[in-house]
Amino acid sequence: MNITNEPPSNDGSLSQVVGQGERVQDMVQECAVELSSVNAVLKNELAEQDPLPAVEQALEQSEAVEGKVQEASEELSAMNRALKGEVRERQALEQQLETANEQGEADRHASLHDPLTGLPNRALFNDRLEHGLAQARRHGWTLAVMFVDLDDFKQINDRHGHEAGDGVLRSIAERLRQSTRSDDTVSRHGGDEFLYLLLEVKREEDIAAVAEKLSKTIQATCDVVVAGAMTRLSVKASIGISVFPKDGTTAEQLIGRADEAMYVAKRSGAGHAFAQAPIPR
Numbered sequence: 402m403n404i405t406n407e408p409p410s411n412d413g414s415l416s417q418v419v420g421q422g423e424r425v426q427d428m429v430q431e432c433a434v435e436l437s438s439v440n441a442v443l444k445n446e447l448a449e450q451d452p453l454p455a456v457e458q459a460l461e462q463s464e465a466v467e468g469k470v471q472e473a474s475e476e477l478s479a480m481n482r483a484l485k486g487e488v489r490e491r492q493a494l495e496q497q498l499e500t501a502n503e504q505g506e507a508d509r510h511a512s513l514h515d516p517l518t519g520l521p522n523r524a525l526f527n528d529r530l531e532h533g534l535a536q537a538r539r540h541g542w543t544l545a546v547m548f549v550d551l552d553d554f555k556q557i558n559d560r561h562g563h564e565a566g567d568g569v570l571r572s573i574a575e576r577l578r579q580s581t582r583s584d585d586t587v588s589r590h591g592g593d594e595f596l597y598l599l600l601e602v603k604r605e606e607d608i609a610a611v612a613e614k615l616s617k618t619i620q621a622t623c624d625v626v627v628a629g630a631m632t633r634l635s636v637k638a639s640i641g642i643s644v645f646p647k648d649g650t651t652a653e654q655l656i657g658r659a660d661e662a663m664y665v666a667k668r669s670g671a672g673h674a675f676a677q678a679p680i681p682r
Contacts, residue, residue: 520578526586527652530655537600545598546599551573552637619636
């Protein structure tokens with residue numbers, strides 16, 4: 402019987418070590434059984450004749466080796482039981498860590514996204530805007546901030562209920578998400594207001610085209626359930642636009658100027674408006 406003593410591979414887990422230990426234990430136990438059988442045969446043979454002292458001494462040594470092998474088998478068994486317990490504890494710990502990591506990721510996602518629409522919230526939008534501004538300053542890029550407000554949205558809540566209003570917000574948010582470029586960000590600013598970050602733009606005509614596309618996307622009808630029946634609702638939007646660096650160099654300035662431009666667009670009914678040059682003081 403060959404007993405190999407190969408070390409576990411570098412990527413071997415503790416479970417593999419336990420498995421190898423159990424195999425070694427089985428082989429040692431087999432050796433103990435075979436040695437016991439050989440010693441029993443020798444005893445029977447020597448009992449039938451007058452043994453030489455050297456033969457009796459050899460038998461005693463063999464029986465001593467049998468005892469040591471049996472002890473080794475028992476120690477291996479105890480070690481394997483301890484290792485199995487360690488494996489179970491480690492697996493339980495790994496499961497707890499995995500659960501904690503998943504919960505931490507879920508908590509982090511919840512802290513940065515709007516619970517109703519799943520869009521980035523103000524905190525995440527501001528973080529991405531700050532990052533976009535840093536990149537724009539470094540590379541000489543232009544970016545735009547759009548402040549989007551849904552016109553007369555309160556009437557939907559008053560006429561059809563807040564559940565219908567929430568359904569409209571979710572539908573519009575999903576459309577905005579799908580129409581947003583991978584580098585840009587759309588967020589729910591609060592209530593019926595959204596913010597849109599447009600990166601690496603060159604001309605105001607391109608920005609205006611994006612605003613018109615957003616207006617059409619928002620104005621498309623939304624199918625929502627009202628009093629148990631499917632109802633089609635539609636809402637228009639007013640969009641105010643500020644451009645870096647012309648209208649501001651900080652996140653606060655750009656959002657504020659876009660908010661002001663949104664009210665200009667709402668009063669004029671133009672759909673969208675760019676921030677106007679501030680009045681000199």
